[in-house]
Amino acid sequence: MQNLKDKVAVVFAASGDIAGAVARSFSEHGAKVYVTARNSDAVNVLAREIKANGGRAEAAKVDALNETDIDNFLKKVVAENGKLDVVFNGIGLGYDEMGGRPPTTVATFEQFMTPMEKICGSQFLTSRAAAKYMIQTQSEGTILLLTAALSRSKLSNLAGITAASAAIEGLTRVMAAEWGRDGIKVICICAGALMETKRISGWIDAAAQQYGIPAEQLVAQYKAFDILKTGPTLKQVGETAAFLASETGVAFNSHIVDVDCGKLNIL
Incomplete structure (x- = not known):
């Protein structure tokens, strides 16, 4: 089923595993997909893969933290297609980028603010630029944001990224109210920890080294709260994004959609 037939979709930070999965699903459901990232080599590979599988894709180097980059690129997309239907931003932070997991009493103000600026700030920039062009072209499109379950968790030494994750959810609701x-429609996907992604595996390995405990122990602690005997996959996240961007997905406007197969410790 092609829920997004003839839709024009832009995926920011598409060099990441989650955004790559979303781009693939958008294409499989019929959308023309523009994949962007600072790493042009990675998105070029992704675009070639999508086209090899019968989809339509174009790659471009775009910094999702540079407002001029974002605006110029979306202007180009609209000039080529006359509309903009779907935008997804999959930006994330590596363990080192946020300074590891220092206690809140030790973390610097810069370490606290880095996730707010890079994660929430990027979502703000891409979303409002997308909305501007959707309004101009009367596209009545879908803006999809990405957050982490940290927003509703109680884990120590993660003040910055936890605050940023919660901020993205609040931003989603505000923008949905403004542009409805x-x-x-504006929706936020909250993906559970996807063990198959490089970012999560990197987080686990780095935290295990920092605290001197086996990586397997950290994974077991996380999985102990699973409601089902399975966790989410990249493919499921991508398919969820495609559904939310479809006409049927309108029922979820302004919502935070958990893609985690159910967690006992997440509100």
Whole structure:
């Protein structure tokens, strides 16, 4: 089923595993997909893969933290297609980028603010630029954000990224309220820890080394709260994004959609 037939979709930070999976699903459901990232080599590979599988894709180097980059690229997309239907931003932070997991009493202000600026700030920039062009072209499109379950968790030594994750959820609700009159829906995907991604495996390995405990112990602690005997996959996250961007997905406007197969410790 092609829920996104003839839709025009832009995926920011598409060099990441989650955004790559979303781009693949958008294409499989019929969308023309523009994949962007600072790493042009990675998105070029992704675009070639999508086209090899019968999809339509174009790659471009875009910094999702540079407002001029974002605006110029979306302007180009609209000039080529006359509309903009779907935007997804999959930006994330590596363990080193946020300074590891220092206690809140030790973390610097810069370490606290880095996730807010890079994660929440990027979502703010890409979302508002997308909304501007959707309003101009009367596209009545879908803006999809990405957050982490840390927003509703109680884990120590993660003040910055936890605050940023919660901020993204609040931003989602505000933007949905502002742009709904223009037919734009805004939804936030909250993916559980995807063990198959390089970012999560890197987090686990780095935290295990920092605290001197086996990586397997950290994984077991996380999985102990699984409601089912299975966890989410990249493919499931991608398919969820495609559904939310479809006409049927309108029922979820302004919502935070958990993709985690159920967790006992997440509100």
